[in-house]
Amino acid sequence: xASLRRVIVHRANIQNTAVVTLVLxxxxxxxxxxxxxxxxxxxxxxxxxxxxxxxYGSISVKPGxxxxxxxxxxxxxxxxxxxxxxxxxxxxxxxxxLQGASEQxxxxxxxxxxxxxxxxxxxxxxxxxxxxxxxxxxxxxGADAVVNVHNVENGHVHVRTMRGPITxxxxxxxxxxxxxxxxxIHLKSVTGPLxxxxxxxxxxxxxxxxxxxxxxxxxxxxxxxxxxxxADVSADFRAHSVLGxxxxxxxxQAKHSRFPVEAGRSFVGTTGKAASEVVLRSFxxxxxxxxx
Amino acid sequence: xxCSDVERVLSELxxxxxxxxxxxxxxxxxxxxxxxxxxxxxxxxxASEARQLAATEEPAPRVWVRIxxxxxxxxxxxxxxxxxxxxxxxxxxxxxxxxxxRWRWSAFWLAPVAAAVLAAGAYVISHKPAPQVAKQQxxxxxxxxxxxxxPAPQVAxxxxxxxxxxxxxxxxAGGNVNGTGNENGNSKRPAVExxxxxxxxxxxxxxxxxxxxxxxxxxxxYENQLKAVNADIQETQAYVDRNPRDVDARQHLMDAYQQxxxxxxxxxxxxx
Numbered sequence: 001x002a003s004l005r006r007v008i009v010h011r012a013n014i015q016n017t018a019v020v021t022l023v024l025x026x027x028x029x030x031x032x033x034x035x036x037x038x039x040x041x042x043x044x045x046x047x048x049x050x051x052x053x054x055x056y057g058s059i060s061v062k063p064g065x066x067x068x069x070x071x072x073x074x075x076x077x078x079x080x081x082x083x084x085x086x087x088x089x090x091x092x093x094x095x096x097x098l099q100g101a102s103e104q105x106x107x108x109x110x111x112x113x114x115x116x117x118x119x120x121x122x123x124x125x126x127x128x129x130x131x132x133x134x135x136x137x138x139x140x141x142g143a144d145a146v147v148n149v150h151n152v153e154n155g156h157v158h159v160r161t162m163r164g165p166i167t168x169x170x171x172x173x174x175x176x177x178x179x180x181x182x183x184x185i186h187l188k189s190v191t192g193p194l195x196x197x198x199x200x201x202x203x204x205x206x207x208x209x210x211x212x213x214x215x216x217x218x219x220x221x222x223x224x225x226x227x228x229x230x231a232d233v234s235a236d237f238r239a240h241s242v243l244g245x246x247x248x249x250x251x252x253q254a255k256h257s258r259f260p261v262e263a264g265r266s267f268v269g270t271t272g273k274a275a276s277e278v279v280l281r282s283f284x285x286x287x288x289x290x291x292x
Numbered sequence: 293x294x295c296s297d298v299e300r301v302l303s304e305l306x307x308x309x310x311x312x313x314x315x316x317x318x319x320x321x322x323x324x325x326x327x328x329x330x331x332x333x334x335x336x337x338x339a340s341e342a343r344q345l346a347a348t349e350e351p352a353p354r355v356w357v358r359i360x361x362x363x364x365x366x367x368x369x370x371x372x373x374x375x376x377x378x379x380x381x382x383x384x385x386x387x388x389x390x391x392x393x394r395w396r397w398s399a400f401w402l403a404p405v406a407a408a409v410l411a412a413g414a415y416v417i418s419h420k421p422a423p424q425v426a427k428q429q430x431x432x433x434x435x436x437x438x439x440x441x442x443p444a445p446q447v448a449x450x451x452x453x454x455x456x457x458x459x460x461x462x463x464x465a466g467g468n469v470n471g472t473g474n475e476n477g478n479s480k481r482p483a484v485e486x487x488x489x490x491x492x493x494x495x496x497x498x499x500x501x502x503x504x505x506x507x508x509x510x511x512x513x514y515e516n517q518l519k520a521v522n523a524d525i526q527e528t529q530a531y532v533d534r535n536p537r538d539v540d541a542r543q544h545l546m547d548a549y550q551q552x553x554x555x556x557x558x559x560x561x562x563x564x
Binding site for chain 1: 513517520521524527528531540541543547548550551554555558561562
């Protein structure tokens with residue numbers, strides 16, 4: 001009987017210990033992962049330069065009002081801080097990882113409102129990164145970051161990722177330069193004097209009218225390239241895949257070219273008044289030009 | 293003792309100016325400072341990796357001289373009157389950036405290496421002779437000097453090391469890259485090319501050892517990307533070897549090297 005009592009007491013002790021441990025662990029983890037929000041406001045002049053740099057977390061930028069920059073940072077824990085600095089019209093915001101920060105605890109998500117004409121530099125390894133409604137120069141970089149740029153005009157748009165997919169929509173009069181190692185690149189209604197995209201192993205999709213006078217160069221190594229354009233597009237087309245297949249669904253006017261044309265691997269031709277020049281190149285990917 | 297004092301001592305240690313043991317006060321500081329402790333660990337890792345590199349993989353001294361000159365021009369290293377310029381090594385440069393973060397200190401070499409990769413690609417593409425010519429004029433065990441096949445003076449003055457880097461980076465060890473493929477550019481790749489994985493070069497190993505400090509999953513990601521880029525370089529190089537007149541393929545080879553440089557740059561951004 002005594003031994004049975006000891007067993008019961010022992011089990012009760014174990015249960016109590018487990019409950020206390022669980023409660024403590026919950027308290028500790030909730031304090032370690034305590035989410036907090038911070039806001040920063042700056043006043044800037046025209047053509048300000050704004051940089052936001054975080055190792056982990058999203059950055060979303062939209063146009064704000066007037067000359068104000070408003071940064072809302074959501075920190076996932078106390079293991080990360082936000083450093084902010086203003087020098088004249090240059091603002092730098094950066095996440096600062098503290099000892100022991102992980103991808104989860106070191107995450108900071110930023111929502112930023114800026115004057116539309118500001119120059120913007122964004123960097124996040126994990127992303128996602130997004131910018132919309134802006135008119136200044138944009139640079140977005142991240143290793144795995146998903147990148148979205150929407151409704152921007154009159155600026156340089158530079159995007160660089162390792163494997164994050166990149167999507168640009170409604171970009172007008174832009175100097176666009178995109179490079180990815182293995183991320184897909186989607187361009188919808190993107191026009192400008194220079195639109196250049198390259199991906200090693202990712203695919204490139206273009207859907208638009210190639211503007212009214214610009215250089216469009218899309219290059220992949222193994223990824224496919226697909227371009228879709230309306231029937232009234234005005235462009236000179238040149239496509240070549242060293243080892244892949246090339247196909248044009250478009251009624252192109254043949255033109256003399258110094259580039260050798262090999263059936264099934266390349267095509268050269270013109271539509272309309274040849275306002276823009278379009279070059280599609282791949283080493284072993286397929287290339288297809290389609291009519292919308 | 294401050295972190296900057298420790299960095300100065302470590303710099304001397306790595307340069308060989310001291311006997312390899314840490315002074316007691318430095319040792320005490322390292323034990324109490326996580327940043328310096330990590331830095332010492334990194335240096336030990338790099339030093340141990342460097343010792344394992346085969347002598348044949350080491351670029352020519354003039355490569356170091358050129359890199360040192362670039363870094364000196366940027367103010368990243370200072371001249372020492374007693375040091376022979378040929379003895380400067382990029383990893384162990386007597387970097388005098390006491391205020392900079394730990395990662396920048398230990399990984400700044402990535403930038404010149406990325407530039408070197410790109411330069412190597414450009415060099416190989418623009419100066420590589422037709423394979424038949426190379427076969428006739430170069431013994432297989434000797435690195436072919438550009439001067440042997442192209443007697444132009446500016447070619448002769450170019451360093452041999454980038455070519456070696458390119459070979460290390462892009463070619464399979466002992467892999468046959470000549471004459472195994474379809475001259476007409478058939479999309480079916482030769483089995484030998486698909487089967488042989490490129491040997492990681494000294495630069496790649498160094499790159500991965502630094503990237504590995506970001507964690508095992510990050511290292512795996514970068515390693516996979518690096519393998520893919522190297523495979524693309526290897527594949528394109530093999531094609532160019534078979535079709536040396538294909539200008540577009542040469543451009544793709546250049547693009548592939550640019551991809552590799554981009555990968556280095558993205559890693560550098562992350563480490564900084």
